[in-house]
Structure formats: C-alpha cells, structure tokens
Amino acid sequence: MGLLSLGTPMHWSEAKKHADHVREHGIIQFLNLWQVAKDSQKDCLLWGDEVEYMVIAYDEEKKNAKLSLRVFEMLSELSKEEEEANKHPEKNLEVKTAWRPEYGRYMLEGTPGTPYMGLPRDLLAVEQNMKLRRALAQRWMKPHEIPVTLTSFPRLGCEGEFLEPHHIPDGAACRSLFVPDQIINAHVRFPTLTANIRRRRGSKVAINTPIFHDKNTPKPFIDPTIPRRNLFPEDRNAIEDGAALPDHIYMDAMAFGMGCSCLQITFQAVNVDEARKIYDQMAPLGPIMLALTAAAPIYRGYLSDVDCRWNVIAQSVDDRTEEERGLKPLKDSKFRINKSRYDSIDSYISNDPSNKPEYNDIPLVYDKDVYKKLSDNGIDDLLARHIAHLFIRDPLVIFEELLNVDDNESTDHFENLQSTNWQTMRFKPPPSKTSPIGWRVEFRSMEIQLTDFENAAFAIFIVLVTRAVLSFNTNFYIPISKVDENMKVAQHRNAVLGEKFHFRKSIFPQSRPGTPASGTPSGSPKLSNASLPRATHHGTNLSAGLDRSDEYELMTINEIINGKPSTGYPGLLGLVNNYLNTLNIDIETRCEISKYLELIKKRANGTLMTAASWMRQFVQNHPDYKQDSVVSERINYDLVKMVEKINNGEVIVPELLGSFSV
C-alpha cells in the first residue's frame, strides 16, 4: 500500500487546489528519476510475494468469527526484526519477514524480508517463508485469534457483531450504513483517503454485486438488512436515491473493497525495456489468473453471483465525478473516464516490435499537458501516454508539510498518483535515484488462497511464466479491449470451468527473429546473410494488415493453462515445463516444483475446485443454510474454523487440494 508518510492531511476542498501542483511536480520528479535510472542495468532476478492476512477473533460462546482490530499491537511486535536490522546495518542481520499495515485495521501484509533470487531451488523457499510468516503472526496473537488468508470476509458489514471490539457504524469518514470508521487503518492517510474519495465523487461509493439466486432467495431480491438512518446527508443514497440495486448485494464503503486480501507478485527486471516487456506480456494473463484463483464468493453475508473481488474493489474506490462517469455533460471535470482508479490496465507500453499499434485499441484518456512535458523531455510515446494516463487522476491525500519538496530528491508526488492507480499490472520505477532497486513490475490480479501451499504454487507459477516468457520470447498480445472483456468474464461464477477467454493462438514468433530480443546478448555478423531468404519466406505473415482478429480465439482456462494439442499451443504450463526441462535442476527441486504445477493443472482442468467454488459448496451444504443465499454467523464461524483446520492439516479436503499436503 505504499509508504506511509506522517503529516497533516488536507481536506478534499483544500487538496483539490493543489492537485495541479502535485501533478506538475510529480512529472518533474519522474523525469529526474528517469534521467538517472533509464539506463540502469541489474543482472539479477529478484522477486517477492505479498500475502495479506485477516486476523480473526473467535467468540466461542456465541459461535461467531469476527475480525480483530488489534492488528497494530501485533505489527509493532512483528516489525521489530526489520527495525532492529535497519537500526544496526553494520550487523548485517538477516531479515526473514517484513510487515506492513493495510487498509483494514484487521489486516496484515507480510512479505519476505529479503527478495527471492532467480535460481530454481530458491523457489522452494517461498512456501517455507509463507509458513514462517503465518507462524510469526500467530505468535503475537491471543489464543482466540488466528490469521487467515480469505479474500473477502463473508460477514463484513452485516447486522450483528463482525468486529472485535464491536463498534456501531456511524463514522464520519466513510459514512457507511454497514461499517464503522474504526475498521479503517488508524493511520491518518486512510480515513482521509476514504473521505476524499467520497468528497471528490460527490457521493458515497456504491458497490452493487449481483446476488446468487438460490431456491429460496426472493425474486426480485430487495435486501431487507439495509438500515434506514438519518445521520449523514448520504444516508438517503441507498434506498431513496436508488443506489442499492435490486437483485444485488449493496455495499457503501471503501472497506468492502480495500478490505479484501490478495496475492501480489513483484519482479525486478534487468532494465526498463525488460520491465515494459514483462508488463505487456503478463497483462493478458491478469484475467486468466483472476478466474483461476477465484476465492471471493460471499459479500456482506450473502452468496453472490461472482467469484472474484475485482469489481467490488473497483467500485469501492471509484472517485470519479458524475461528469467523469458520463452521467452529466463535462463542465468542471476535465475528462470523461471509463474506469475506476482500480481496474485493468488501459494500454500496452513495450517498444518491442511485436507490440503492434492495433493492440492498444482502447481510446486512451490522458493528460495532454503531462504528455507534452514528457515527450519534450525525451520519453517515448508509449511510456509518455502511460504516465499521462495515470496522471488524469487527482491526488487524493496531500500532506501539508510535504507539499513542497526537493524534486531532485523526493518522488513523493509521483508516487502519490502512481500508487493510487490500482491496476492489474503496475510498472514501477526505482523508488529513488540512489536506491539499489531497479525497474519492477507488479502482477496484481490474483486472489489470495486459503493455504500457504496454494499461495506458493501460484506465486511460483507466475514467476516461472515470466522466466519462460523471456526465455522463449513469447507473444501474448491481444487487443487490450479483449483483455477487458476477459476481465469481466473472469469474475463470473465458476468462470474457470464455464467461461471462455480471448487468447492468442500463436504465442511464438511467426517469423524467426532477425534480431535477438532485448536482454539477450549477441547476434552475428553473418545474420543478414542467413536471414534474408527467411524474411522473404515469411514475408506474407509480417504485414497481415490491421485486422488482428484472426490472431486470437476463445479458449477455456483449461486450454490456456494446459494447452490445446489441436493447434499446437502448449499452454502456460507446457511453456513452464519446457523451460524447466531445459534447466539442469536437481531432482528434489524438480519434484517439489512439480507438486505446485500439478495443483495449477488440476485447478485449470476442473479436477480440483477453486476456493470460491469450495466455499460455495461449504455454505450450501451447511445445515444452517436455508437456500436463501444468506451466510449466517454460524455458517461463517464454521467456514473460518474449517479453513483454520485445513491450514493445520487437521482436515483433508481432496476436492480443493487433492492429495497435496499443505
């Protein structure tokens, strides 16, 4: 969630006036950074995962599982290891885990203390480290508390008690009918972010997620649990103003979205070009991995008709004004904007020749002034557009003390906008001019899994895919509008088995490359000699024209992951296996990695259920369930207990995990 600065945050009415200042200096800061970092070369793959935990507090008497708001006490203990190491750099202390607060006051974000390296056997450290993190987190909890990796907490915002300690929802920051402000991280940045989103938008956020209609669910479904209240002007939104749609689960606070957990993977590339290439190649995989990791079927006590968190978060931080959303003609706002700040990416950014202009087929909204400033300073078209696109947003949280900073030293203003554009991929410059860290890419679409084994499997799979992508110089480009379509489809209930996704048919270079791709040394003086006949041989394929619709087709997740023999497409797993087969890997590593890959394979072909399907099944088979889509306190309690037991190895759930031991 970015670095947390301390200071006095501005109210939106004040912050609004400084938005241009922040943007202007943000660009200057980026340009200063660019000058230093554009030629930076790292010779090392470094990567890390981010796991977000929810801390559960059981009420064993009432058989209720609640969210514990005690996280700050735990964090102060958990971060001691890192603080100690930072205090005494001369001791060279090894930091095994690093901890950060998250949006929700019940959330912990854990990362490995130092990044993983690129060797295959380093991959085996991932699950161990995740297990260590869970154990460490547990150590600082009370006996009735446990950390769980649930993507969305089923009873968040329900009637009755879902927080420990309990609070009445009457906070001024989010003004929610369902959740109190105490659920938000106490750091001043987060309540301000929440309030300023509402203020900028001109209304509370409105999240409507379609309900799953079971046998006894009323049709149309009008939620009887939405309270009527007269405390804030926004209290009329839900019912009187019609923000709560029929047949939907209505939520009205940022906490419903940003209070979800996810699994994010960050890789450091060798240079800026490689980072841009990974960004583009992984972008089409975002929706695929979202569907495959689906783990969020329950919201505010109801079974929903979606399996994933994505749209809930997107709606929960949608700060666009009515004008920007296209509901009113543009008057005060500058742009009409199609997406929330939290959504899929809008453009590819690599300068690789395989990135054809036709793939960027969404009209990109971008700030012309910012673009010009970047162009004038030598930033190429694609990257300038990307940054100028991020900069159509307003900075939401500005600290008075940090308004004027040295643009040569600080990247605060740039990061202010960069880190509040929450997209499926994030392209990250080095954190500062002097930092040893290089250009990075973050893969952000995956949902968190119930066990460390599964989380390690998906993290490792994604890293291996990036290695295979660079080794084989693959091409996953499809028009970005198709990636958006996939993103919508991916969230459907059981999309992993029931839906088809646009995917590129031929992922290998059609014509054999005349020049080696970036990152590969070499080339040969005799090259032209040998490649001439080749170029003419394949010349027809090179200039196929602007219609690229024959380059992709609809495939199932199973085909995308496990391959489609009829067309010779090897599947992402095939690609990874071919990469691994080429390496001289010791048998132990290979066998361990095979287990992880086996899980991915079985999730994709339906042998094993996604967490979302499994949770649905659990709820629907629960004796307390009345076929009315309601997930009661007791069901929630049993579900969380079950998840705990699975993690402890006390219960085996072959339909979810097969015979793998967690």
Add this chain to the structure above:
Amino acid sequence: MTAIAQGHNGVSNGNGHHANGEAQQHSVVASTAFSHLTLYTGNTMRTGTTGQLNTTLRKSNQELVSAVQDTLQYSLEAARFKGSSITITDETSLGPLEGDLKMFYLTVPGSTAPLSTEQLTVAIQDLETALGVSEIKIDHFVLSLPHQSFDENGLDETEVVNFSKSIQDSVLPVWRKLSELRQSGRIGRLGVAEFGKQELEILKTAADAQGLSVPEINQVNLQDCCVLPKDLINYSKEQKIELLTHGDATEILPSATFSSILRPYLPATAATTLAPNFVLKYSAFITSRGLITKKGIEILTMYWSQMYPGSFESARVAYREISVHGLNFAMVLTELCLNRMQLHRRLVVAPLFFIALYMVWTWLVDWIFGFWVYEWIYPCLISFSGVTNFVMYGINMLKERFFKEEAVSYGSPNEAVSDGGPNSPENQFGNV
C-alpha cells in the same frame, strides 16, 4: 596399391555423380560429394521449438527433430563447404556464453567399439567454433552413453559383468580425456546420464583405479525422478553426486529418424546412408536471472558412414580396417589385371560384378550385425588369399600349357590380348 586408392575414389565419385544426377530436384547439399555433415541448429529457445513441445511426453527427441528440420528448412542456403565437409549452421544461435553441454554418443546397437575420443575433440572444437570462443569452459558436461537407460530394478550379475566390460573397453578412453578436461578446469562438473547406483559404482571404481575424475552428476529422466530408488539417492548424497533431471529420449536420434528428416534435402540413397555419430546439446543459463538464453543442438554425421564408420579410434585402425577390404579389392583386381589368360570382355565384367556383390555383402552384414570387419579375417584373409592367388596363378599356367589352342580360339585377336605379358593388360585396364 594404386588400385586401392583408385577403387576408393571410384566408389565415391560414382556416387557423387549419382547425387549430381538428382541435384536438380533436391538441393545444394547433393551437388557435391562429401564425407562429413555437421549441422548446428538455432537457438531453440528463441525459435519456438522448445516452447511448443508437447510436455506429456516425458522422454522425447521431438525438440531435436524439429530443430533439425527447422535448420534444414531455413539455413540450407547458408551451408558451407570445406573439402569434403559440409557445415550447416543456423545463424540465430551464435554468441559466446558459457553453459552446459550434453554429448550423446550414437553407435549401432551391439557395437563394442570404444567411444571415439576424436569425436569428443571434434565436438568441443565445433562448439567453440559455433560460439566464437576459444578454450571454452563448460559448466556441466554430461556424457550420454549409447542405449543407456535407467533400470530401477538394478543390474543382475551378468549385466554387471557386461557393464564393467563396456566401461573398461569402450567408455574409459573417452572418460580419460574428459577427466583431463575436468582436471584442467575446462569442465566444471562432469557426469553421466541414466545411471543406476551399481553403474555409478562401476564407473567410479574404474575411474579411481586409473586416477581419473569420478562422476559428479547423474541425469535421470523426469518420469523416474520422483520415484528414484532410495539406494541411488543415498549413494548420490554420500558421493556428492548431483541428481539432475532431463527430458531426452533414450535413443535421441535413430538413423531411421535422421534419414527421414534428411530425405527432402538429399538424394534418397545419401539420406539413408548417413548415420549420425553424435549429438551435442548446449544450453546456457543466466543463473542470477533464471533465464535460458541459448540452446543449440549440433549433430555431426558422416556421409558413407556405413563404409567408413565414424567410430574409428585412430588413423591406424581406419587404415587397417579399410585395408582389409582394400586387400580384397587388390586381389580381385590382380586377378583381373595379371591374368595370364587371354582376356575376354566377359572376363573383365565378371570380376567387377563380384566386386559389387562383395560390397553389397559387407554392407548388409554391417547393417544387420553392426560390424563390418571380422576379427578372423586378418590372418585368414592374408594367408588364404595369398595362397589362393598362387594356386590360381598356377592353375592359369597349367591351363595355358594344356589348353592353349582352346584358349586362343576363344575370341578374335582384336578383342583379346594375345601376348599375355604382365604389362600389356595394365596398359589396357589400368584405369579400371
């Protein structure tokens, strides 16, 4: 002796012409007679070859086969000729990078001939040429013995004896050479593929006895890798042998497969008589980044390798083995040239026919049994054919004495040589 040389040239010229005849339909390769064909495939990581393999096959030569096809398809125009050697190189692969090398020796089943150290030298030279480096340092070198496949049940007593013998006879010479490279630091780790515990022990004992490097790597196939016998795992740990995985087929390039790949590019006969000697598989892994950047495969093969198998240990052996057959030719030609009889056309055609028959016969024996020179032939052939020659000569003299009139009446003086001196037939048939 001249006859031998001529015979040799005659044979290959004859076939060279044959190839020429079909060159129009085929390709440049066929237009020149050649004895070596070296083929470097491209970087299979970048051509899509490796990426789109079918991974349900855990033992496969699919990668090699499609890489070779690819190279022939794209790089045939760039073939280079030097003497009787042809080199076809896919230019996408080149660049100096240190990496891992696996060398597959290919011999006919049943062959007990020692693995050629010369081929090893050639292989490393070829690799250096391909990568444009001198004195290449190889991280891992894996020696893949022909027809070696992992047997989880271990070896029985006879197998142990046979294996020990084959290590002693056919592997150790190459191992000695590899061991030198290992000790001089040009090979980082030296190993084998598809060995069981007993096999590793046998090789280790044999190597130790001669003060050579012991195996440090054992590559096992993926399909066995998660169910390896405990004794192998424990032994490897004890001996610090790295157990690594691979996905190569046991028979990486059977002759039949190779000829079917070559057929579209070579005259049919040439394609079938080409037998691959070894396959090199080279891959470089940028360790810190987890990237494989280069993966080339090289095949060295010899044209007419059935007549001149590539497994000749040294020039002396080659000379000796060729000489055995050469001597036969000499005998037959002596028959032809030093014949005291008046020569008739039919008598010239008949020995030529027998030469052809003889060639077909040795070829067939070689093809079926995998050897083409019999141990007993050395003493027997020389004494026997020498004796026969004298006997034949004697019979001819007797013939001359007793059946002179008949002989004269065989044909007209225009066709035959009436004066049977040793020089005149040579004048006439010297350029057979």
